[in-house]
Amino acid sequence: MNYTHKMYYVFSLIGIFVFCLLASPTIFSDDTPPAGKTELKLELPEPFFGGTPIDYYSPNLEEEDYKDRPPYYVPEGVTLVSKDKPVTSSVPPTRGQLKQITDGDKDYGKKSVVELPSGLQWVQIELDKEYTIYAIVVWHFHEGKRVYKDFIVTVGNDPEFKDGGKQVYNNDYDNSAGLGIGKDKEFIENNKGRLIGIDEGVKGKYVRLYSNGNSYNDMNHYIEVEVYGK
Amino acid sequence: MLKKQFSKYFFFLIYLLFLFVVLISRFYGISIRPMHCDEANQAYKTGILLEKGIYKYDPHEHHGPLLYYSTLPVFYFCKVTHFKDTTETMFRSIPVFFSLLLFLSILTLKKYIGNPAFLVSSLLLAVSHAFFFYSRYYVHEIAFVLFSSIFIFSLWSYINQQNILSIIVAGVSLSLAFATKETTLIVLFATSLSVIITFFYLFKTSQFVGTYSILTIYPVTLWKTYKYISLFFISFFIPWLLLFSSFFKNPQGLLDFFRAYQTYLFRACGEGSSGIHDKPWWYYLQILTYFNKTVGPIWSEGFIILLCCIGIMSSLYLIIQIFIQKKCSEKERKLSALYIFLFFSFFITFLIFSLIPYKTPWNILFPLLGMIIFAGIGFQFLWQKFHRIWARIILLIFLTVGTYHLSNQTYQGNFIYYADISNPYVYAHTSSSLVKMIDRIYQLSDILSKNNKEIIVFVIDPTNDYWPIPWYLRKIDKKGFWSKTPSDIDTVPFWIVSPELSHEFEKVINGKPYMKEVYTIRPGVFRYLYIEQSLWDKFIENQCAQKK
Incomplete structure (x- = not known):
């Protein structure tokens, strides 16, 4: 075996090693859901292409992720429990009707938007009974890039949330909403919506979502909210 | 006789009540909108005047001295001596006050245009989104509209009656309009053209009423004309001298008054930084008829535009009828002359404003006032044409629906979308x-x-x-x-x-x-x-x- 042959084998082995290293996440990844769980399948609306890049900064802003969202697994039997369920709000909407928030239309078009006035406002979905909720997906207005501030989601059994309910998301980093300081991130809206996964599940009949304006103006917008539970 | 006097008092009582409601509504939530850069800047200059007693007319920026001086009484009334103690309400109460005077200025037109036209015009002025919005905005515009319109109305009063009071009011109001905003020159140009056209019309129609003088009731004599022209200039000169010289503290201001037109001519052409305010000729028409940006509502003052078109058509109809019949009463002749005078005064200004590349939404107010007056005339025409009860009920329903639409927009624009870019009157506004x-x-x-x-x-x-x-x-x-x-x-x-x-x-x-x-x-x-x-x-x- 001459020197050239030896080098050929050495580089071939290095090449195979590097290939295996790079391919290992795919080779060894386990797409199969954990026992007793199933992947949460979401119907996503068309993305919006256009507008101007967002010129917004916040110490709490999540970096924008253009990749597909990794699969999220929920216990078997979990279904969409919020479709066409009644919605109430802190104040009457200035545009659209509250029932649009649970009607399944997630399009970014203006006709799908429900707008609430400026300041801290909430919308609340009343489920038909108490469920164990495993995921909540929220689409604010996603025509263009916006960040909704003081976005807080609570689940509870009291329609007035006198007990405060159980917070499952809170990105109010300075307690300006007065509901406590949250550790969750602010994020840029897109067609994928925001999936709030609740691995251990939380029981409740009511889901309340707060927001306090957005990076573009002071208004509060909702396109769709989906609650998954069983 | 007694019944007539009673109805007159009753009318004024109702009108006072109406003005009271206008005042309260314009003060309600007056400070919720953040201060615009221009408002803040003007407030700051007023603050210097308050604390140090210094005001110098700047020929390059900030318009005339009237707004600053007219705010001082508010501070005396509120016993405020330091700028840091001032509030948005104090500053914005001045445009509210001027907007109230604007209603009274239309009152002077009542005897010429008729009661229904006057009432509908007042109603539309009260609910117009643009007027409501800028009546609570510490910029010069409402004062400019007020004094320019007083000038036009008093000039008409002079053409009709040739009394001393009209000519003094015309002189003072023109002077105050110049002391508010330099664009008064455009109004003066439009009104001068309008006077020429109106006199030409009066000359042409004088034979139809069997007289050869232009003004049949009050014939013009040369001596009287000189006397009135002198009075006009004196009444113009005194406020001009006082305000532009900062009450004799800054004589340079008198010279700067003329120098300012160099600056504003360049600005109007879109030179320098003002280029960012350049817009197409149809910009004003767009914000008045259909404006929809982002998620917000569709904004339109279309109801005023519709009635205004009817008003203009009815005026044209009256004039054509006079020329076809070659006969008319003195009342008809004077009314049609008034329509011509108002139309050209307001709409030549509108045309010039639309042709100038530099545009800001508050400039629409003066032409919009003309549209509101013609909207009143339009409604009056319909009211007089349709005598039957059911037709008049339909007209009232039409007016109610239109007023509701305008009021709803005014509410949304002033209490919900008051700092939102979707509102056509929110312009480069502080967020x-x-x-x-x-x-x-x-x-x-x-x-x-x-x-x-x-x-x-x-x-x-x-x-x-x-x-x-x-x-x-x-x-x-x-x-x-x-x-x-x-x-x-x-x-x-x-x-x-x-x-x-x-x-x-x-x-x-x-x-x-x-x-x-x-x-x-x-x-x-x-x-x-x-x-x-x-x-x-x-x-x-x-x-x-x-x-x-």
Whole structure:
């Protein structure tokens, strides 16, 4: 075996090693859901292409992720429990009707938007009974890039949330909403919506979502909210 | 006779009640909208006048002296002697006051245009979104509309009656209009053309009423004309002299009055920085008829435009009828002459405003007033044409629906979308986010005060684009405005930095811990607020304690 042959084998082995290293996440990844769980399948609306890049900064802003969202697994039997369920709000909407928030239309078009006035406002979905909720997906207005501030989601059994309910998301980093300081991130809206996964599940009949304006103006917008539970 | 007098008093009682409602509605929530850069800037200049008694007419910026001087009585009334104690309500009460006078100016037209036209015009003026919005806006526009319209109406009164009072009012109001805004020159040009056209019309129609004089009731004599022209100039000159010379403290202002037109001519052509305000000729028509941006509602003052078109058509119909029949009563002749006079005075101005590239939405107010008057005339035409009860009920329903539509828009534009870009009258407006930034500074200042530490705010922007921050920081004594980052940063707990300078600033602070937040001062214009980290930590500690 001459020197050239030896080098050929050495580089071939290095090449195979590097290939295996790079391919290992795919080779060894386990797409199969954990026992007793199933992947949460979401119907996503068309993305919006256009507008101007967002010129917004916040110490709490999540970096924008253009990749597909990794699969999220929920216990078997979990279904969409919020479709066409009644919605109430802190104040009457200035545009659209509250029932649009649970009607399944997630399009970014203006006709799908429900707008609430400026300041801290909430919308609340009343489920038909108490469920164990495993995921909540929220689409604010996603025509263009916006960040909704003081976005807080609570689940509870009291329609007035006198007990405060159980917070499952809170990105109010300075307690300006007065509901406590949250550790969750602010994020840029897109067609994928925001999936709030609740691995251990939380029981409740009511889901309340707060927001306090957005990076573009002071208004509060909702396109769709989906609650998954069983 | 007694019945007539009673109905007259009753009418004025109802009208006073109407004005009271207008006043209350215009004051309600007057301070919720953040101060626009122009409002803040003008308030600041008024503050200097209040504290130091200094005002100098600037031929390049800020328009005329009237707005500043007219605000002083509010401070005397509120017993305020320092700028830091002033509020938005104090400043904005002045345009509200002028807007109320605007109703009274239309009252002078009542005897010429008729009761239904006057009532509908007043109603539309009260509910017009544009008028409501800018009646609570500390800029010159409402005062300009008021004095320009008084000038036009008193000139008409003079053409009709040739009395001394009309000519004095015309002179004073023209002078005050010039002391408000330089664009009065356009109104003067339009009105002069309108006077020529109206006289030509009166001359042409004089034979139809069997007389050969232009004005049949009050014939013009040469001596009287000289007397009135002299009176007009004297009444124009006195307020002009007082205001532009800053009550004889700045004689240079009188010369600057003429020099200003050089500046405004360039600006009108879109020269210099004013190029950002250039818009197509149909811009004003667009904001009046159909405006829809982002998620907000569809805005339109179309009801006024529709009635205005009917008013113009009915005026044209009357004039054509006079020429076809070659016969008319003196009343018809005078009424048609008034329509011609008003039409050309307002709509030549509108045409010029539309042709000038420099456009801002508040410029629409003066032409819109003309449209409102013609809308009243239009409704009166329909009212007089349709005598049957059911037809008049339909007309009233039509008016109610239109008024509701306008009122609803006014409500939305002034109480919901008051600082939102979707509102056609919100123009380069200060965002509510800036108010939140200032609130944050004041919140944290309380912590500093409790610890006996100095409150210092430094603002850095390379282009000196600070407004309206100086207004909002008026209660803080120690503040600085810089175009570069100063080197001494040790004792400054708050920095407002433009994004272009944030890297330079972060180099200067050299790792010193600061909390960084972002705020929008106008749509698309951001500022970073840097807060001393130790101060921020204390604030968060307090916030957590509040929750517990």
